[in-house]
Amino acid sequence: MSSAVSPLAPTEVPDMPVIAGVRLATAAAGIRYKGRTDVLLAIMDKGTNAAGVFTQSKCPSAPVEWCRAQLKGAGSSKGLARALVVNSGNANAFTGKTGRQATTLTASIAAKAVGCKPNEVFLASTGVIGEPLDATKFDGVLGTLAESAAPADWMSAARAIMTTDTFPKVATATVKLGKAKVTINGMAKGAGMIAPDMATMLSFVFTDAPLSSAVLQSLLKSGVQDTFNALTIDSDTSTSDTLLAFATGTAAANGAPKITRASDPRLKAFTKAFRAVLADLAEQVARDGEGARKLVEVIVEGATTSISARRIAMSIANSPLVKTAIAGEDANWGRVVMAVGKAGEPANRDKLSISFNGIRVAKSGARDPSYNEAEVSEAMKAPKIQIKVSLGLGKGRDRVLTCDLTKEYVAINGDYRS
Amino acid sequence: MSSAVSPLAPTEVPDMPVIAGVRLATAAAGIRYKGRTDVLLAIMDKGTNAAGVFTQSKCPSAPVEWCRAQLKGAGSSKGLARALVVNSGNANAFTGKTGRQATTLTASIAAKAVGCKPNEVFLASTGVIGEPLDATKFDGVLGTLAESAAPADWMSAARAIMTTDTFPKVATATVKLGKAKVTINGMAKGAGMIAPDMATMLSFVFTDAPLSSAVLQSLLKSGVQDTFNALTIDSDTSTSDTLLAFATGTAAANGAPKITRASDPRLKAFTKAFRAVLADLAEQVARDGEGARKLVEVIVEGATTSISARRIAMSIANSPLVKTAIAGEDANWGRVVMAVGKAGEPANRDKLSISFNGIRVAKSGARDPSYNEAEVSEAMKAPKIQIKVSLGLGKGRDRVLTCDLTKEYVAINGDYRS
Numbered sequence: 001m002s003s004a005v006s007p008l009a010p011t012e013v014p015d016m017p018v019i020a021g022v023r024l025a026t027a028a029a030g031i032r033y034k035g036r037t038d039v040l041l042a043i044m045d046k047g048t049n050a051a052g053v054f055t056q057s058k059c060p061s062a063p064v065e066w067c068r069a070q071l072k073g074a075g076s077s078k079g080l081a082r083a084l085v086v087n088s089g090n091a092n093a094f095t096g097k098t099g100r101q102a103t104t105l106t107a108s109i110a111a112k113a114v115g116c117k118p119n120e121v122f123l124a125s126t127g128v129i130g131e132p133l134d135a136t137k138f139d140g141v142l143g144t145l146a147e148s149a150a151p152a153d154w155m156s157a158a159r160a161i162m163t164t165d166t167f168p169k170v171a172t173a174t175v176k177l178g179k180a181k182v183t184i185n186g187m188a189k190g191a192g193m194i195a196p197d198m199a200t201m202l203s204f205v206f207t208d209a210p211l212s213s214a215v216l217q218s219l220l221k222s223g224v225q226d227t228f229n230a231l232t233i234d235s236d237t238s239t240s241d242t243l244l245a246f247a248t249g250t251a252a253a254n255g256a257p258k259i260t261r262a263s264d265p266r267l268k269a270f271t272k273a274f275r276a277v278l279a280d281l282a283e284q285v286a287r288d289g290e291g292a293r294k295l296v297e298v299i300v301e302g303a304t305t306s307i308s309a310r311r312i313a314m315s316i317a318n319s320p321l322v323k324t325a326i327a328g329e330d331a332n333w334g335r336v337v338m339a340v341g342k343a344g345e346p347a348n349r350d351k352l353s354i355s356f357n358g359i360r361v362a363k364s365g366a367r368d369p370s371y372n373e374a375e376v377s378e379a380m381k382a383p384k385i386q387i388k389v390s391l392g393l394g395k396g397r398d399r400v401l402t403c404d405l406t407k408e409y410v411a412i413n414g415d416y417r418s
Numbered sequence: 419m420s421s422a423v424s425p426l427a428p429t430e431v432p433d434m435p436v437i438a439g440v441r442l443a444t445a446a447a448g449i450r451y452k453g454r455t456d457v458l459l460a461i462m463d464k465g466t467n468a469a470g471v472f473t474q475s476k477c478p479s480a481p482v483e484w485c486r487a488q489l490k491g492a493g494s495s496k497g498l499a500r501a502l503v504v505n506s507g508n509a510n511a512f513t514g515k516t517g518r519q520a521t522t523l524t525a526s527i528a529a530k531a532v533g534c535k536p537n538e539v540f541l542a543s544t545g546v547i548g549e550p551l552d553a554t555k556f557d558g559v560l561g562t563l564a565e566s567a568a569p570a571d572w573m574s575a576a577r578a579i580m581t582t583d584t585f586p587k588v589a590t591a592t593v594k595l596g597k598a599k600v601t602i603n604g605m606a607k608g609a610g611m612i613a614p615d616m617a618t619m620l621s622f623v624f625t626d627a628p629l630s631s632a633v634l635q636s637l638l639k640s641g642v643q644d645t646f647n648a649l650t651i652d653s654d655t656s657t658s659d660t661l662l663a664f665a666t667g668t669a670a671a672n673g674a675p676k677i678t679r680a681s682d683p684r685l686k687a688f689t690k691a692f693r694a695v696l697a698d699l700a701e702q703v704a705r706d707g708e709g710a711r712k713l714v715e716v717i718v719e720g721a722t723t724s725i726s727a728r729r730i731a732m733s734i735a736n737s738p739l740v741k742t743a744i745a746g747e748d749a750n751w752g753r754v755v756m757a758v759g760k761a762g763e764p765a766n767r768d769k770l771s772i773s774f775n776g777i778r779v780a781k782s783g784a785r786d787p788s789y790n791e792a793e794v795s796e797a798m799k800a801p802k803i804q805i806k807v808s809l810g811l812g813k814g815r816d817r818v819l820t821c822d823l824t825k826e827y828v829a830i831n832g833d834y835r836s
Binding site for chain 2: 055056057058059060091093094095096097098099128129130131234235236237238239318319320321324325327328330333334335337338339340341342343344345346347349350352362364365366367405406407409410411413414415
């Protein structure tokens with residue numbers, strides 16, 4: 001395991017404000033790790049609404065299925081949340097019937113500790129796959145956590161959900177909703193997608209804004225499109241990826257209006273701030289990609305459509321040859337051409353232009369006449385590399401974040417047994 | 419650059435027989451490499467028919483476009499071949515108008531040297547992308563080669579087309595066509611897909627069987643499906659991948675029947691042998707994957723269709739996390755589940771079974787009750803690893819070859835500048 005903090009870690013950590021109606025507590029339950037916290041309990045006040053987006057994997061983990069069921073749930077409990085239990089060290093994925101039993105047991109232990117219904121409990125697990133999760137370990141622990149839960153310690157919460165992450169990831173925004181001030185706090189974990197000690201992407205966002213579950217779901221759905229869904233570390237998709245949002249509605253006491261329609265014009269500033277929190281967290285995940293030494297931003301413009309631009313950008317961002325070239329500080333635009341070509345999307349070789357960190361290296365399907373290797377090589381030493389591809393076909397544009405592919409990635413994911 | 423021969427290289431090299439009507443010669447033209455051969459000229463007798471399959475890249479190289487045009491070509495020259503010129507060191511890809519001019523010039527120099535029409539000349543280039551290819555370097559060289567060309571030296575030919583390959587790749591088969599003995603000789607190069615010194619997949623197959631161009635094309639198209647098209651090193655697709663086949667028809671003199679329909683029943687044994695040559699070459703390419711230490715065979719069965727099985731097998735074979743686990747000699751079936759899940763194809767987690775080298779590790783969506791870590795760990799030390807996934811849904815089955823992902827791959831593709 002790599003223990004050094006990623007060189008791309010943010011240099012400043014935001015001061016995380018309290019969100020009324022949210023209390024947090026962490027503990028070391030010894031699920032897999034020794035000497036570190038591995039369980040997070042978040043308790044939300046009555047009236048908290050929830051929403052979520054999940055992995056597209058056809059083999060989702062038991063907690064993902066649990067959360068989906070609670071959000072779909074019938075009657076008055078639908079989309080209501082009183083507790084969130086997150087554990088690291090064991091993903092409770094591919095554990096068969098035992099896995100489903102573990103989620104049911106965890107939710108009932110949490111419900112008892114918090115004083116709510118089991119279907120008001122949300123669950124997320126990250127860690128090894130295929131190892132049965134002993135949910136009885138939560139017995140006692142969650143009761144103690146419920147007693148000690150306090151509004152303040154967001155950094156400890158972010159730390160408890162880490163696996164191969166090298167730094168905790170938090171983001172915050174404060175914005176006006178109507179005339180009242182509302183707050184959005186988020187935390188995330190990432191690193192690879194799945195790893196020996198597992199590196200699923202988990203993220204949890206909390207706000208005191210009085211938003212209905214449907215509004216929150218709409219915000220999430222549109223918010224992830226250009227943030228978490230425009231992010232790739234290694235093209236591998238976890239069975240457990242989970243992004244949950246909770247709105248306590250406590251800001252209503254300060255005069256914040258209740259929002260029940262996603263099209264409500266009063267939601268404009270909030271939507272922007274919510275998206276910014278997701279974007280901040282997603283970028284931190286890219287900055288903590290396993291073995292990453294460079295943050296890579298891929299911009300594709302001039303595609304026939306924005307969907308086509310996204311596919312081409314993902315093809316570039318997922319190419320091992322592009323990623324190893326970046327690791328080698330080489331502006332290897334030939335590999336970018338290769339990745340454009342293999343995407344299967346409309347592209348005309350003779351209209352392609354490519355630039356690295358603003359320096360154009362290829363133009364109209366050939367090396368740029370003004371290409372200066374020394375200048376480009378210098379630019380490639382920067383910790384953040386922007387690859388911009390102009391296809392010259394239409395107005396489709398998109399942006400994707402990734403990181404480079406280093407020997408350290410292979411070491412983290414291949415050497416762990418030795 | 420890695421110079422040691424891959425530990426997965428075949429221990430025996432076949433004795434390559436002469437094919438009447440094919441003469442070969444190699445030279446060091448100094449296109450990029452120093453002190454090694456980098457040009458191959460193959461001269462075929464009049465009446466030789468050609469066929470080819472090429473990269474699906476939307477940004478193909480100039481030689482790929484040249485070959486496609488010759489195979490489509492109008493009138494009496496269509497599908498006729500008298501010469502093949504292959505160079506390593508420069509791919510003549512993404513070189514704009516200059517690239518097209520270079521192919522035209524190379525073909526006309528070769529035509530003059532061999533005494534044929536330029537549209538009877540086939541071209542393939544492999545090497546750096548975006549660097550203009552100075553085709554005038556072929557002037558003189560090809561004339562000398564035409565004079566010295568001789569039927570015998572297939573190993574030298576295979577060596578001249580290498581880039582990051584660590585061993586030359588040849589295969590041969592002798593089979594009856596009618597009552598006559600006919601021969602099939604093939605050579606290939608591979609390694610990664612594109613690399614600093616380039617690692618496009620090129621392959622050339624020659625036979626003395628009297629086959630029409632259409633028959634040869636049909637053999638190629640069906641032959642690649644489960645061989646070269648079922649092979650992935652790093653998911654990256656070269657702009658220059660080329661597989662050409664040439665039939666001199668000289669075996670007609672020994673009584674081999676002329677075959678003009680792909681459905682001709684006399685072609686049965688030949689078809690099988692032709693496919694075996696392609697399979698042999700494709701496996702050698704996997705065995706020489708950049709940095710490879712393990713040959714990996716992925717078998718997916720029980721899928722809803724064979725197309726679905728191929729997609730799931732490719733998702734597993736291309737997963738960096740599966741490939742690094744194999745490099746680490748870990749039977750990490752959780753990552754296999756992940757790769758099945760991300761393929762987007764029908765899969766039922768609770769019906770999945772997975773085995774490594776015949777040892778079942780997961781069954782019905784959970785760890786196999788008889789799982790024995792020591793036994794599996796021992797099996798993972800083998801140089802060839804078979805991952806078998808049973809989906810339990812239908813009769814779709816497929817097989818894909820790949821290799822592991824090692825630090826050496828990253829070094830080959832990322833460290834070349836330092």
